[in-house]
Amino acid sequence: MKTAKTYILTITLTSIFIVVGFFLPEWMIAYKDQNIIDKVRFETIESQKIVLNSEASMIEKIGLLRDYPQNVNRITLEMGTNFNLDSASAKFFEEISVLTKLGLLPEIEQSDKTTVKIDVSLYAQKDEPSTSGVFWNIDFQKGEFSGNFYMDDTTGRIIQFVVTMSDKTLNVDNAIESWSKYLGFKAQNIESQPETHSIWEDEKTKVSEGTYNIYNFELGFEDNFLPYAFYTFENGYGFGYIMKSISGYYDTLIKIR
Structure with missing residues (x-):
């Protein structure tokens, strides 16, 4: 016994x-x-109440990427609050399929998918830390296609991206409308800037000379809009605040931050 x-x-x-x-x-x-x-x-002082999981909070989250790093702190995490490494990767490819159906991305063979890099960080306003968001930053490459994407940890939606490819065929007006609908917003006051000729460079990587076009517009809903932009260049395009923080190669791979 x-x-x-x-x-x-x-x-x-x-x-x-x-x-x-x-x-x-x-x-x-x-x-x-x-x-x-x-x-x-x-915060030691009473902060402004933030309504989470609302359309307004999504606008604020997109604004965090615009204001980083000048007015926003970034802290690297090991996993998100709603996704871990595996579930974030799976959700990312679901959203890639959605963007492909909307005509914003080319057809990508899911069987050959390869995640180059994936990490997650907390972004918070320096003067108001309660305004914050957790974002997954994902580098993806397959053949001559490569891209960098930011995915919101709360909703699983991609909120910013830039891609390069050998064959770029995209209607600007349709792309802006489709992207706005994907985010649940609308676009207004679309304006095109003259073609710019420049050399992109930051502290990490010198990027070769090239031309690009900028389409400025307002993104939001009701009376809550923020300035936004769509960029096209010789072999790619992107939505969001991507020009000030590019750190890759213009003709092969573009990565953000």
């Missing part, structure tokens, strides 16, 4: 250790990241 009890106790303890060993690492990462998020969002 004593031997049987000892055997049962040993099996029970072993099972507990296995379960704890399996779930503890991810739980510890989530706990650490949540502490970082809570710490950044904490």
Whole structure:
């Protein structure tokens, strides 16, 4: 009888250790990241109430990418609040399929998909940390197609991207309308700037000389709009605040931040 009890106790303890060993690492990462998020969002003065998961908050999140790094802090996390590495990657390819159906991306063979790089960070306004968002930054490449995407951890929607490819065929007006509808907003006051000839360069990488076009417009809903832009260049295009922070090669791979 004593031997049987000892055997049962040993099996029970072993099972507990296995379960704890399996779930503890991810739980510890989530706990650490949540502490970082809570710490950044904490303020000693009463902050303006932020309505989460609303269209207005999505506008504010898009604005965080516009204001980074001048007015926004960025803290690297190990996992998001709603997605981990695996689920974020799966959700990303779901959204890629949606953008493809909208005509914003070319057909990409899902069986040959390759994620070059994926990471997640918390972005928060310096003067109002409660205005914040968690974004996944994903570099993707297949053949002559490459792109950099920002995906919102709350909704799983891509909120900014830039891509390069050998064959670029895109109607500007249709692209802006489709992108706005994808985000749940509308675009207004679209204006095209004259073609610009420039050399893109930052502290990491010198980018070769090329031409690009900028289409400025307002993105939002009701009375809540923010300035936005669509860029086209020799072998690609992109939505968002991508020009000031490009750190890749103009003719091969473009990466943001």
